[in-house]
Amino acid sequence: MTELARKRPEFRNINALTDLPSYNLPAAGWVSILHRVSGALMFVLMPFIIWMFDNSITSEFSYAKFTALFSVGFGFVPGWMMKLVVLALLWAYLHHFIAGIRHLYMDANHAVSKEFGKSSALVTLTLSIGLTVVLGAKLFGLY
Secondary structure (H helix, E strand, C coil): CHHHHCCCCCCCCCCCCCCHHHCCCCHHHHHHHHHHHHHHHHHHCHHHHHHHHHHHHCCHHHHHHHHHHHHCCECCECHHHHHHHHHHHHHHHHHHHHHHHHHHHHHHHCCCCHHHHHHHHHHHHHHHHHHHHHHHHHHCCCC
16 A cells, blocks of 8 residues: 555656756757857858958958948947957857867767767867957957
8 A cells, every 4th residue: 555655756847947057968968059059140140241251352442441340330339349249250150160070070980979979079169169269369459
């Protein structure tokens, strides 16, 4: 009778505000989520990317106007904020590219193991953040 009276496990829906902050996502999970975020960011900002490319190669005047955008700004948007948008685009491209190479390598070599997934995810995060810092320093004129 005690076995019949034993309480059955209770399954509940998760609450995103209370349960997710306490969940420890592995590095491979972060790389996967950030790969999707970087792809979405590049897709949403595609008109800005095309506009930047067009203004940088059309003429000398459009190039001068384009470079002034990052020092003076545009309308109510200051130049440093434009640099932050470009920095976000740099990170998105670098992370998406490096994570894509990681996925292609894992697919081509069937290198799907927990150890390789963790180490390659850490390399991906380190490279994308490191390269973004280096290019961001160049963008903000630190060297």
